[in-house]
Amino acid sequence: xxxRDDLLRACARGDELALQRxxxxxxxxxxxxxxxxxxxxxxxxxxxxxxxxEPPELILGALQDWTRTKSGQWRPKPAELAHLLRPEEQxxxxxxxxxxxxxxSDAALAAVAAALAAGEEPCRCGHxxxxxxxxPRHVWRCRDxxxxxxxxxxxxxxxxxxxxxxx
Numbered sequence: 830x831x832x833r834d835d836l837l838r839a840c841a842r843g844d845e846l847a848l849q850r851x852x853x854x855x856x857x858x859x860x861x862x863x864x865x866x867x868x869x870x871x872x873x874x875x876x877x878x879x880x881x882x883e884p885p886e887l888i889l890g891a892l893q894d895w896t897r898t899k900s901g902q903w904r905p906k907p908a909e910l911a912h913l914l915r916p917e918e919q920x921x922x923x924x925x926x927x928x929x930x931x932x933x934s935d936a937a938l939a940a941v942a943a944a945l946a947a948g949e950e951p952c953r954c955g956h957x958x959x960x961x962x963x964x965p966r967h968v969w970r971c972r973d974x975x976x977x978x979x980x981x982x983x984x985x986x987x988x989x990x991x992x993x994x995x996x
Contacts, residue, residue, distance in 0.1 A: 832851070832881065833877070833878070833881045835847065835851075836848070836851055836853065836877045836881060837874055837877055837878060839851070839870070840870045840871060840873045840874040840877055841870075841871060841874065842870075843869070843870040843871075844870075845870070848870065848873075851885075852884075852885040852886075853873070853877065853885050855885060855886075855889050856873075856876070856885050856888050856889055856892070857870065857873050859889055859892045859893075860872070860873065860876065860892070860904060863892070863896060863904075864903065864904040866904065868904070875906075875907045876888075876907045876910065878907070879907040879908065879910075879911055880907060880910060880911060880914070883911075883914050887914055888910060888914065891905075891910050891913040891914050892905070892910070894913060895909070895910070895913065931967040932963060932967045932968075932969055932978075932981060933981075933984060934967065936966065936967075937966060937967040937968060937981070938981065938984055938985050938988060940966040940967075940968045941968050941977060941981045941982065941984075941985050942985045942988075942989075944968060944977060945977070945982065945985060949976070949977055950976050950977065951976050951977050951978075951979050951982040952970070952971035952974055952976030952977060952978060952979060953974065953976060954971050954973050954974050954976070960972055960973060961978045968981065969981055
């Protein structure tokens with residue numbers, strides 16, 4: 830079993846001796862006594878889970894820094910402490926593809942541009958998303974009039990305007 834698992838079990842049981850052996854007692858005492866809301870060993874579990882690889886002395890230092898700022902009015906969440914302890918990760922982001930479906934991909938917009946060039950028209954039935962169905966190239970068409978979805982048409986027009994302004 831890992832040290833992390835042992836510490837998490839110690840938190841669940843309220844095993845103060847195990848927490849003390851691991852050096853987490855000062856962190857637990859700070860979290861439980863520096864802010865008014867009650868804080869039990871069970872409440873310590875998320876902190877242990879996220880910060881187990883950090884030396885408890887550094888965590889205590891981060892808590893002290895936290896109390897010196899305006900943020901010190903409330904107990905920090907585990908992620909907020911991790912942010913203090915790992916400032917190099919503050920600018921890091923992970924692109925998980927939010928906000929951009931396949932219908933906005935370059936390939937789909939190229940297919941829309943080709944459809945427009947071939948004389949297809951935008952839908953004029955209304956802008957109700959439930960009305961559109963997409964084809965295998967992710968071009969959205971109205972189920973009633975077979976017109977192109979206006980949002981994709983506008984995206985193609987915006988791309989053309991951007992290309993002509995920069996090109």
